Amino acid sequence: xxxxxxxxxxxxxxxxxxxxxxxxxxxxxxxxxxxxxxxxxxxxxxxxxxxxxxxxxxxxxxxxxxxxxxxxxxxxxxxxxxxxxxxxxxxxxxxxxxxxxxxxxxxxxxxxxxxxxxxxxxxxxxxxxxxxxxxxxxxxxxxxxxxxxxxxxxxxxxxxxxxxxxxxxxxxxxxxxxxxxxxxxxxxxxxxxxxxxxxxxxxxxxxxxxxxxxxxxxxxxxxxxxxxxxxxxxxxxxxxxxxxxxxxxxxxxxxxxxxxxxxxxxxxxxxxxxxxxxxxxxxxxxxxxxxxxxxx
Amino acid sequence: xxxxxxxxxxxxxxxxxxxxxxxxxxxxxxxxxxxxxxxxxxxxxxxxxxxxxxxxxxxxxxxxxxxxxxxxxxxxxxxxxxxxxxxxxxxxxxxxxxxxxxxxxxxxxxxxxxxxxxxxxxxxxxxxxxxxxxxxxxxxxxxxxxxxxxxxxxxxxxxxxxxxxxxxxxxxxxxxxxxxxxxxxxxxxxxxxxxxxxxxxxxxxxxxxxxxxxxxxxxxxxxxxxxxxxxxxxxxxxxxxxxxxxxxxxxxxxxxxxxxxxxxxxxxxxxxxxxxxxxxxxxxxxxxxx
Ligand SMILES: Nc1ncnc2c1ncn2[C@@H]1O[C@H](COP(=O)(O)OP(=O)(O)OP(=O)(O)O)[C@@H](O)[C@H]1O
Ligand SMILES: [Mg+2]
Numbered sequence: 001x002x003x004x005x006x007x008x009x010x011x012x013x014x015x016x017x018x019x020x021x022x023x024x025x026x027x028x029x030x031x032x033x034x035x036x037x038x039x040x041x042x043x044x045x046x047x048x049x050x051x052x053x054x055x056x057x058x059x060x061x062x063x064x065x066x067x068x069x070x071x072x073x074x075x076x077x078x079x080x081x082x083x084x085x086x087x088x089x090x091x092x093x094x095x096x097x098x099x100x101x102x103x104x105x106x107x108x109x110x111x112x113x114x115x116x117x118x119x120x121x122x123x124x125x126x127x128x129x130x131x132x133x134x135x136x137x138x139x140x141x142x143x144x145x146x147x148x149x150x151x152x153x154x155x156x157x158x159x160x161x162x163x164x165x166x167x168x169x170x171x172x173x174x175x176x177x178x179x180x181x182x183x184x185x186x187x188x189x190x191x192x193x194x195x196x197x198x199x200x201x202x203x204x205x206x207x208x209x210x211x212x213x214x215x216x217x218x219x220x221x222x223x224x225x226x227x228x229x230x231x232x233x234x235x236x237x238x239x240x241x242x243x244x245x246x247x248x249x250x251x252x253x254x255x256x257x258x259x260x261x262x263x264x265x266x267x268x269x270x271x272x273x274x275x276x277x278x279x280x281x282x283x284x285x286x287x288x289x290x291x292x293x294x295x296x
Numbered sequence: 297x298x299x300x301x302x303x304x305x306x307x308x309x310x311x312x313x314x315x316x317x318x319x320x321x322x323x324x325x326x327x328x329x330x331x332x333x334x335x336x337x338x339x340x341x342x343x344x345x346x347x348x349x350x351x352x353x354x355x356x357x358x359x360x361x362x363x364x365x366x367x368x369x370x371x372x373x374x375x376x377x378x379x380x381x382x383x384x385x386x387x388x389x390x391x392x393x394x395x396x397x398x399x400x401x402x403x404x405x406x407x408x409x410x411x412x413x414x415x416x417x418x419x420x421x422x423x424x425x426x427x428x429x430x431x432x433x434x435x436x437x438x439x440x441x442x443x444x445x446x447x448x449x450x451x452x453x454x455x456x457x458x459x460x461x462x463x464x465x466x467x468x469x470x471x472x473x474x475x476x477x478x479x480x481x482x483x484x485x486x487x488x489x490x491x492x493x494x495x496x497x498x499x500x501x502x503x504x505x506x507x508x509x510x511x512x513x514x515x516x517x518x519x520x521x522x523x524x525x526x527x528x529x530x531x532x533x534x535x536x537x538x539x540x541x542x543x544x545x546x547x548x549x550x551x552x553x554x555x556x557x558x559x560x561x562x563x564x565x566x567x568x569x570x571x572x573x574x575x576x577x578x579x580x581x582x583x584x585x586x
Contacts, residue, residue, distance in 0.1 A: 130479035
């Protein structure tokens with residue numbers, strides 16, 4: 001343990017390869033073209049009240065939302081407006097007080113009990129990487145496959161591929177604590193992608209990262225989304241990040257959390273960082289920010 | 297584990313600033329330079345040498361009585377005599393057996409009780425008064441009782457060793473079982489992991505460092521338990537040798553046996569820490585060499 005086997009000093013400088021147009025037209029093996037009516041995720045009348053010692057907290061009120069298959073939806077809103085609560089309901093970690101969640105027409109909550117087979121198809125990324133310190137990066141990434149009973153050899157191959165996808169090649173045998181924050185978050189994303197999720201739910205995954213790393217991660221995420229064609233719900237409190245990534249931006253208002261507006265983002269894809277300098281982008285961001293300010 | 301989703305036992309993890317001990321940014325270099333690694337191996341013998349020096353000084357210059365403090369050479373001689381005695385092997389063997397048996401029992405029972413109490417909150421609260429009472433009682437005071445109950449053989453010593461070693465293990469395991477990171481739990485729940493998989497891949501690895509933290513204390517306590525047991529009864533073991541040397545007013549032999557005990561205790565402790573290094577190489581306490 002005295003010598004570092006891995007070149008920790010050099011963070012991998014992986015830049016996403018340019019996305020080719022045709023990758024958008026054929027996202028993975030799903031036949032649905034983008035923007036079709038196929039539903040990835042449907043939320044209807046979701047209500048959530050937390051019972052606390054100091055009384056009830058009405059966190060979500062009557063949330064209706066439909067996310068198309070392969071669509072990228074960003075969820076923004078100020079702190080405490082219920083973004084995390086909504087995402088936890090979507091990801092099956094929290095039972096809604098009322099309402100339904102459906103994934104590809106299948107109900108995810110039946111009478112307050114979660115249907116594990118539905119949620120098993122979801123990939124979750126939290127604000128913290130939540131990697132297991134007792135596993136190497138490779139074992140962390142392979143965890144979902146291990147739980148599904150994939151053979152050791154197969155899951156190692158697949159996990160190594162995923163590490164390459166997120167630019168962690170060469171770090172497979174490192175322990176999480178030997179990685180930087182951004183690398184850990186990438187490992188967490190790779191883990192979420194391990195079982196080819198039909199839906200990817202991300203709660204401020206880049207919240208703890210510096211602006212530069214964040215920009216890079218956004219590009220990587222855009223690329224991953226384009227190639228895999230998964231449905232993504234992405235929580236952030238950065239409006240520009242939301243606009244940059246999303247097909248639609250959903251704005252939540254607090255107390256109780258409800259959907260205030262849904263803004264379609266028609267900026268052409270793939271988007272590069274330069275898009276943030278365009279007038280169109282600026283208008284979208286200013287418009288959303290104004291809506292947020294109006295709340296006061 | 298409570299994986300019930302029907303209730304609002306769920307609390308979020310985001311915005312929670314609590315630092316995670318094992319996941320925190322550890323500067324990989326800390327305590328890991330070859331020099332730092334080797335330092336104890338240099339300082340240890342040096343301190344031993346200094347100790348023997350002061351000792352010899354006290355004997356030959358200050359002139360402390362041979363009976364109060366025998367000269368180092370005399371103790372070394374007594375050690376030689378001890379090993380020349382064919383019975384020494386059985387004395388060491390008996391003490392070792394008592395220590396290991398007591399430690400083993402404490403490990404099994406401590407893990408079982410700790411894990412149970414850590415998981416079942418109401419039970420833990422119910423037995424809390426008894427636990428506190430047992431913990432504050434000076435347990436070595438029980439030795440005579442154990443001698444009455446279990447006789448002068450090794451059994452009473454094994455039980456004493458087990459009783460002393462039990463608490464550090466049980467308390468640590470109880471804490472460990474409760475220390476599962478909420479974020480980690482979310483990961484396993486999100487993946488729809490079975491109870492067995494959750495135990496194998498999350499709860500067990502979380503608890504193991506606590507088991508070892510308890511075991512490191514417990515192995516030392518087991519030695520104390522066995523020796524104190526031997527002081528008070530029986531005719532076997534290193535503790536008995538200490539008492540018999542005292543009765544014979546043989547100070548060099550007394551010191552020699554104590555040196556033997558120190559070596560035995562150190563070897564046992566090293567055995568536990570080495571096992572720890574093999575079982576949980578990923579843990580911070582292993583990396584920094586604590
Ligand atoms: N476990 C809980 N028990 C009680 N109240 C809760 C719980 N979790 C969240 N809340 C309340 O629900 C509301 C929404 O919280 P939530 O975490 O969803 O907000 P958020 O939009 O994710 O905020 P942030 O941007 O700061 O992460 C808040 O008023 C919060 O106090
Ligand atoms: Mg949140």
